[in-house]
Amino acid sequence: MAVAPVGRHMHVVIAGGAYGGLSTALNLLRLSSPGNTISELLDGEARIPHGKPQYVPDYANDKRSPANKRTHRGQMRLDAHTLLSTIKKPKITIIEARDGYYHQVGTPLAHTSSSYTSRPWINYSDFHELSDPNVTVVRGTVEKVDLGSKIVKYSDGSAGNHKTIRDLDYDYLVIATGLRRMWPVVLLAMEKKQYEKDSQQFIKKIENCRNGVIVVGGGAIGIETAAEIKHQHPTIPVTLVHSRKRLLSSEPLSSEFQQTVLDLLRQQGVSVVLGHRVIKSVETITNKHQNGISNIHLDDGTALSADMVINANKGAKPATEFLPEDVLDENGFVKVASTGQLSGAQPGCSSVFALGDVVSSSEGIKLASTAIRAGRGVAMNIASCMMANQPGVVSYHARQMDIAIPNDTLKIVVGGTAAAYAQGKFTFGVDVRKKIFGDDVALSRGLRALGVIMAE
Incomplete structure (x- = not known):
């Protein structure tokens, strides 16, 4: 009984x-x-x-x-x-400003590829277990x-x-x-429909960046953002600027791994400026029919220009x-x-x-x-x-x-390739990207870790 x-x-x-x-x-x-x-x-x-x-x-x-x-x-x-x-x-109450679960790891791809944009946002109503009374x-x-x-x-x-x-x-x-x-490192929208609209508009803006894109900040987010823009839009010049002499400088990683990520980034076609800090950024709009031109000034007197500057360095x-x-x-x-x-x-x-x-x-x-x-x-x-x-x-x-x-573990997507670091050892390459991130930037992997299989 x-x-x-x-x-x-x-x-x-x-x-x-x-x-x-x-x-x-x-x-x-x-x-x-x-x-x-x-x-x-x-x-x-x-x-x-x-x-x-x-x-x-x-x-x-x-x-x-x-x-x-x-x-x-x-x-x-x-x-x-x-x-x-x-x-x-x-009784369980979840308080969340958004109307769904968002796979933050997929943001660089979601903001550069129209075919992926809708995938990383899953409405809570689609999680069967959350329908529990x-x-x-x-x-x-x-x-x-x-x-x-x-x-x-x-x-x-x-x-x-x-x-x-x-x-x-x-x-x-x-x-x-x-x-x-800050946007566009993360999304602003609280509803999926608005998020998709914002992301598609951002992608169109990138596509019009004939004078290139500058990404400021050499942490994981800056690296993945710069590499994904170049990977999805190979004709657009992309430059990453980092104030330290090594990428991923704030993380407990070996210098060999940091150098490997730098090499991968450059192999993807991204120009990298290290050891110089941005001291001023100015946007100039020449006329209403042209994109705004952003000029950034570095501490060594160098000036760089692009159609878009993405600050991935804001604390x-x-x-x-x-x-x-x-x-x-x-x-x-x-x-x-x-x-x-x-x-x-x-x-x-x-x-x-x-x-x-x-x-x-x-x-x-x-x-x-x-x-x-x-x-x-x-x-x-x-x-x-x-x-x-x-x-x-x-x-x-x-x-x-x-x-x-x-x-001390890091897995990072670098355009068409990836690198993984754990316990002082690391590996990298196209196969690493496929094995760890698949074709959805580890969205499916994350759902499996949550114990969830979404309906087909």
């Missing part, structure tokens, strides 16, 4: 519906599905029993995940015999969090310009709001202004314990988790794959807390696992 779930429906609010936030939501749903034990999910044996897309976990191939009955720091895994479904399934996706932006009262204030963006501030009570809160960057800022200052570092990133919980001393911090780009960390390189792995860990830690705190559940102690942290 089945035992009725005990306790009440706890409420998990997730701020941000990209890699980390969506991973947390989906894994919480799977942990609370009837018949799925935590151990089965860790070992990759569980299957979602209804419809498309089905859950095909990839834990067994993830050496840094808890697949080997431990976390990446050797901590214990959760109780293998515990069913989260013995308590009432939690316990899940709500609200269009909005978090404005303030009261940690003591466990209340999220958010501006409801579903009514266009007529925004209303609403309150949400939560038992557990997940901060996965990411970074703010990205974490979207965390809604949190109290004492849980943030000096740059606005969230300070967390190894379990993903806020490390502040004020009441309520243990009920709030943060992951992805917003987390304060001096280690490694933050990638989409790291955020997805962290979402799995945060989901299991929340599940553990819920098991320990539900009335009627006895003989269970909350066991918190360490969350996957960034490591």
